[in-house]
Amino acid sequence: MQITDGVAAARVLAGLMVSEEPRPELADxxxxxxxxxxxxxxxxxxxxxxxxxxxxxxxxxHFAWALDGRAVADIWITPSRAVRATDGDGEWGLTIRIHDPEFGAFRSTWMGPKHAFVMTFIGTPGENSITLDSREPLSAKTRWIFTDTGETGFRWRNEDEDADGSITVRQRFVATRPAAPSQT
Incomplete structure (x- = not known):
């Protein structure tokens, strides 16, 4: 199959990327x-x-099952598309997470194309939380943490831990589900 039209190629890629659910053997x-x-x-x-x-x-x-249900993918956008006219052109970040059964954790890679930045993480679940520790050789250890996850919201923070153990919060997200469009 040869696809030369950009719109058609995007549709094929989106259809191949997104899955309706995780593979049954990976659901747990x-x-x-x-x-x-x-x-x-x-x-x-x-x-x-x-x-x-x-x-x-x-x-x-935006989060979705991906790659034939073998991964979780997400795209975050900040500022949102709705406020870019006033808040400027920020970043679109893409993350792909896979479960590594031998390692007993998630391997996660985040890519920020605006600054050509790539970070890899090892993710482990906790009680109502997920912690992703960076494996990059940065001056500080970077940690991304999801907490308070529920049907209507969750919290996320980006923190750095220096060699002396001091922690500096760099960024926080408070997430809420968007209101459903009215059916008028």
Whole structure:
């Protein structure tokens, strides 16, 4: 099959990328991510080294089963498409997560195309949380943590841990499900 039309190619890629559900043999392993599947509105805050909010905006985050149900993919956008005219051109981030049964954890790769930034993480579930620890050789250890996950919302934070163990929160997302469109 030869596809030369960009729109047709995008449709094929989207159809191949997204799955309706996880593979049955992976459903239990992926259960920590199941509540995240769908779309979320975000309140996004960035922090300086002293913990002061330096910037706030709206964002959006979309999660789906992917790659024949063998992965969880997400795209977060900040600022959201709805506020880009006033809040500027931010980042679109793509994450792919796979479960590694031999490792007993998730391998996760995040890509931010605006700055050509790639980070790899090892993800482990906790009680009502998922922690992703960066495996990048940065000056600080980066950790992304999902908490308080429920039907209507969750929280996420990006924190750095220095060699001395001090933690600095860099970013927080408060996620809520978008209101369903009215049926008028």
């Amino acid at each position: 392993a992926f259960s920590p991510f199941a509540p995240l599947i769908g779309s979320w509105d975000l309140d996004v805050s960035w922090y300086d080294d002293d913990g002061n909010v330096t910037r706030q905006t709206k964002g959006e985050w």
